[in-house]
């Protein structure tokens with residue numbers, strides 16, 4: 001949570017971009033277990049409800065959920081994503097390609113970081129239609145496919161006969177990634193190296209994030225080689241956990257404050273039987 005101000009009013013929001021969107025000013029992050037008492041537009045006091053045993057901030061915020069212009073730990077999320085891309089480029093230093101292409105919009109800054117680190121050309125290979133509604137609420141499969149096609153279209157001139165690094169934030173079920181790869185193949189991509197700015201998601205989230213149960217997570221049930229075959233890509237690379245944590249840790253942030261359970265299965269709290277049953 002973050003604290004901000006607009007005119008004489010304080011605002012508390014889940015991310016700083018919200019405050020700026022409505023014309024306010026971000027003041028600071030709110031600490032875990034911190035209580036801020038605001039009365040008559042004044043901060044009366046702020047104190048810790050109790051000292052947290054251990055901070056476990058969701059690392060997926062920086063990978064995907066938060067807006068890139070939001071501030072986390074006094075840095076923009078964009079900065080963390082650029083670092084993820086730079087680390088990915090280091091992991092893939094032997095792959096030689098013509099162009100780096102992001103999956104819009106969440107792959108954008110990681111692809112930019114990759115391009116800066118590797119000196120490989122960055123190109124927008126897709127046009128995204130922001131005005132098409134969500135495909136999964138359409139009543140028939142035909143309509144859903146049509147909506148998905150209208151939403152994202154590849155730019156043939158950028159892709160044809162090229163060896164490509166395609167960068168996205170993560171793979172959950174794998175179905176969307178497969179469609180995107182097929183689009184690139186259809187317009188003549190020579191080779192596709194698919195890279196993700198986080199490790200494989202192998203476990204569901206029990207803290208309110210709507211990830212599917214294990215059964216639907218492609219990385220839980222398939223090896224990297226099997227996923228590569230399924231997605232029809234030439235190589236498949238995930239940012240390793242160590243590099244992800246380094247990307248999200250800035251000078252003022254310790255590397256042990258993150259929840260990384262969806263990549264490791266090591267949950268920072270006990271999961272009750274009921275919660276476990278509900279999610280699985």
Ligand code: SF4
Pocket residue numbers: 057058059060061204205206207209259260261262263
């Ligand atoms: S399990 Fe994953 S998505 Fe859920 S809070 Fe932890 S890091 Fe975030």
